[in-house]
Amino acid sequence: MLQIFGYISALLSIIAIIPYVRDIFRKKTKPERASWLIWTILGCVAFFSQLAKGAGDSLWLTGSQTLVVLFIFLLSIKYGVGGLVKKDIIAIIFTVLGLVIWYFTNNSAYALFMVIIISAIGVYLTIIKAYKEPATETTSTWFMSGTSGIFGAVAVGSFSFILLIYPIFIILTNYLVFASVLLGKNKLKSIA
Numbered sequence: 001m002l003q004i005f006g007y008i009s010a011l012l013s014i015i016a017i018i019p020y021v022r023d024i025f026r027k028k029t030k031p032e033r034a035s036w037l038i039w040t041i042l043g044c045v046a047f048f049s050q051l052a053k054g055a056g057d058s059l060w061l062t063g064s065q066t067l068v069v070l071f072i073f074l075l076s077i078k079y080g081v082g083g084l085v086k087k088d089i090i091a092i093i094f095t096v097l098g099l100v101i102w103y104f105t106n107n108s109a110y111a112l113f114m115v116i117i118i119s120a121i122g123v124y125l126t127i128i129k130a131y132k133e134p135a136t137e138t139t140s141t142w143f144m145s146g147t148s149g150i151f152g153a154v155a156v157g158s159f160s161f162i163l164l165i166y167p168i169f170i171i172l173t174n175y176l177v178f179a180s181v182l183l184g185k186n187k188l189k190s191i192a
Helices: 002-025 033-052 059-079 086-105 108-132 139-156 161-191
Strands: none
Touching: 002 059, 002 139, 033 059, 033 086, 033 108, 033 161, 059 139, 059 161, 086 108, 108 161, 139 161
C-alpha cells in the first residue's frame, strides 16, 4: 500500500511540471535560475542521503522531484531570470559552503539537514520573485508539488523523523511559494 503513495507522489511531481513547462515556453513563467540550480544540486544530495538512510518507496518523491528540478534548471538557462545578481551569488556561495561542510562530516543525516537549510535559500529567492512578480510563476505547479509531498510523507509508512523531514519540507516550501504568488496577485489588484 505504501508503494502506491510513493508512486502517486512521483506522478504528481511529474504532472505538476507540465503547466510550468508550458508557461515557460509561452514566456509567461520565468524560473529563478539560482533557485533551480541550488535545488538541482541539493535534490541529488537528498536522494542519495535518504537512500543511505534506508528510504524505500518515499524515494520516488525525491527522485522524481530531482529530475523535474534538473529539467527546469536547464530551461531556466534560456528562459529564466536572475542568477548573477548579488542575492543569487550569495545564495550559491552559501550552498557551496554547506556542501563542503557536509563533505567533511561524511554523515548522510547531516547532509539531509544541510540540504533542507540550503534549499530554503533557493526557496527564499523564489518567494521574493513570486511575490514581486506573481505573473512569472505557475500556481498549479507549486500546489501540485506541495501535494506530492503529502503523498511522499505517507509513503514513509512510519514516524521516522529523518525520512519524513524532506517530504515535509517539500510540502511547506511549495505551499509557501503558492501562497506568495496569491499574495502578490492580491497586492497588485489592490494597487490597481
